[in-house]
Amino acid sequence: MEERLEGAGQSKGGDKGRSATHGIEEYEHAIREEGRLIGFACSCGFRTVTHILRCPKCGGADIAETTLATKGRIISFTVANMSSELFSKDVPFGYAIVEMDDGSRISAWMPGVKSADGIRIGERVCWKPSYRQGLVIEKEDQQ
Amino acid sequence: MKRAGFKATVEEVWVAGAAMSRFGKMKESGREAAAAVSLKAIEDAGLSPRDIGHTFVSNTLGIIERQAHLGPIINTALGVPEVPSLTVESACSSSSAALHEAFVHVAGGFIDAALVVGAERLSGLDTLAATSYFAMGTDYAFESKNGATFPSLYATMAAAHMNRYGTKAEELGAVAVKNHANAALNPNAHMQRPITMETYLRSPVISWPLRLYDCCPFSDGAAAVVVVNPQKFKGDLRCVPAAIRASARAGSAAALHDRADLTTIPSSRIAAEKALRQARIERSEVDFMEVHDCFTIAEILALEDMGFYPKGEAARVTSEGETCLGGKLPVNPSGGLKAKGHPVAATGVAQVVEVMEQFNGRSGKREVKGATVALTHNVGTTGGSCSVHVFQRV
Numbered sequence: 001m002e003e004r005l006e007g008a009g010q011s012k013g014g015d016k017g018r019s020a021t022h023g024i025e026e027y028e029h030a031i032r033e034e035g036r037l038i039g040f041a042c043s044c045g046f047r048t049v050t051h052i053l054r055c056p057k058c059g060g061a062d063i064a065e066t067t068l069a070t071k072g073r074i075i076s077f078t079v080a081n082m083s084s085e086l087f088s089k090d091v092p093f094g095y096a097i098v099e100m101d102d103g104s105r106i107s108a109w110m111p112g113v114k115s116a117d118g119i120r121i122g123e124r125v126c127w128k129p130s131y132r133q134g135l136v137i138e139k140e141d142q143q
Numbered sequence: 144m145k146r147a148g149f150k151a152t153v154e155e156v157w158v159a160g161a162a163m164s165r166f167g168k169m170k171e172s173g174r175e176a177a178a179a180v181s182l183k184a185i186e187d188a189g190l191s192p193r194d195i196g197h198t199f200v201s202n203t204l205g206i207i208e209r210q211a212h213l214g215p216i217i218n219t220a221l222g223v224p225e226v227p228s229l230t231v232e233s234a235c236s237s238s239s240a241a242l243h244e245a246f247v248h249v250a251g252g253f254i255d256a257a258l259v260v261g262a263e264r265l266s267g268l269d270t271l272a273a274t275s276y277f278a279m280g281t282d283y284a285f286e287s288k289n290g291a292t293f294p295s296l297y298a299t300m301a302a303a304h305m306n307r308y309g310t311k312a313e314e315l316g317a318v319a320v321k322n323h324a325n326a327a328l329n330p331n332a333h334m335q336r337p338i339t340m341e342t343y344l345r346s347p348v349i350s351w352p353l354r355l356y357d358c359c360p361f362s363d364g365a366a367a368v369v370v371v372n373p374q375k376f377k378g379d380l381r382c383v384p385a386a387i388r389a390s391a392r393a394g395s396a397a398a399l400h401d402r403a404d405l406t407t408i409p410s411s412r413i414a415a416e417k418a419l420r421q422a423r424i425e426r427s428e429v430d431f432m433e434v435h436d437c438f439t440i441a442e443i444l445a446l447e448d449m450g451f452y453p454k455g456e457a458a459r460v461t462s463e464g465e466t467c468l469g470g471k472l473p474v475n476p477s478g479g480l481k482a483k484g485h486p487v488a489a490t491g492v493a494q495v496v497e498v499m500e501q502f503n504g505r506s507g508k509r510e511v512k513g514a515t516v517a518l519t520h521n522v523g524t525t526g527g528s529c530s531v532h533v534f535q536r537v
Contacts, residue, residue: 133288
């Protein structure tokens with residue numbers, strides 16, 4: 001589901017790549033209203049959910065919009081007993097950095113996780129489209 | 144064609160004066176504290192405000208006090224409203240970034256003396272509000288909106304470090320115990336009492352695996368230094384200066400999930416490599432360091448990323464006492480952010496105040512005897528920005 005950005009292939013030397021075609025508002029609409037996790041993929045292999053115009057790994061402009069994988073494994077995590085105002089009614093909750101099966105990475109939260117005993121590095125998780133704010137993940141075996 | 148007024152690049156740049164407020168809760172506003180430490184630093188150098196060619200000011204969360212554009216306010220208070228000023232924002236590394244700007248201006252010959260001042264007043268905020276303001280320094284759309292706070296981001300780095308290297312809670316606790324012990328010897332520190340390992344281990348978990356005593360406090364405070372071209376002020380200077388042997392900065396991907404490895408902060412590694420190359424010194428020549436320990440894990444990462452210890456070794460050597468006062472390489476003799484306190488924009492320049500206190504024999508019982516070379520390391524957010532400076536006693 002990758003869509004090359006116009007001019008992206010001519011980037012070598014001239015850096016003629018074009019600005020990314022989805023913005024943060026469209027990303028938020030996609031995760032909330034369309035059930036799609038969208039991001040960007042560089043021809044060097046780097047993939048991310050973060051809004052970028054050039055690749056933070058190789059600096060290249062050969063960036064494509066892409067739909068990211070929705071399943072992956074936890075790279076690291078915490079269980080937050082304190083939060084910002086955005087999540088003050090949700091503590092405690094899990095917060096994890098996840099490597100998706102396509103190699104992209106996301107930051108996400110786990111509403112159901114109340115202690116560090118209930119989660120581990122390497123654990124399989126999946127993104128769950130949700131009415132709640134941000135990216136919500138849950139353990140794959142809960143699906 | 145040569146531009147008029149452009150001077151030749153200068154060889155030596157010195158920190159010639161320094162001052163800080165007591166960190167903790169302060170009654171006065173950020174602007175008052177900033178003006179007061181600025182005048183003290185200028186007087187410490189033996190100079191007058193009229194000698195200052197440019198003011199570099201950091202006040203990262205000044206909007207809390209409904210005050211932006213602090214530079215002209217400080218310069219007006221100092222009786223030199225015509226002096227140009229610039230606000231430098233780089234999250235927790237703001238005032239070390241301001242110091243870098245001052246260094247560049249003086250080294251480039253644009254001005255002969257610069258004032259660098261950082262100030263922050265956070266005590267008007269409760270913990271929830273302060274955590275929310277701090278969270279604005281993350282990648283807000285892709286980290287904070289998914290639940291991140293600073294404790295939780297550093298907690299994910301701590302968990303990854305523990306998972307890969309077997310780092311233990313007690314080893315993180317050794318950082319806290321050491322830095323509280325040092326702060327107890329520093330009358331300007333926020334935290335004035337030592338803690339035991341038992342106290343550390345009993346403290347509540349804030350963001351697993353980080354406990355309360357893994358975290359720096361929210362502090363108010365202000366700190367200032369004066370940076371000069373010594374050729375212009377020979378005979379005027381009053382205290383022992385610190386020559387800036389290196390002033391280097393670097394960056395990393397803003398969001399943690401965009402970094403290949405959570406157990407390292409790339410900007411720390413790059414800035415330290417640049418700084419050591421600039422200074423032409425070996426790591427073994429550094430007598431002490433003030434490093435960014437907003438959380439205990441941050442001190443461990445700093446020691447490893449800057450190449451002072453191999454990855455996975457810094458926690459062990461810390462628990463063996465190697466980085467204590469009197470150890471092989473004292474780290475954070477001031478008490479660090481962890482216990483001296485962390486008034487965001489004052490922190491970077493306060494590290495340099497400690498260097499001046501040490502070089503001038505003003506550090507009392509926390510003195511690193513015979514120290515002539517010091518390194519400061521100041522991180523913005525989770526390493527999106529990093530400054531490393533190297534100083535030599537003149």
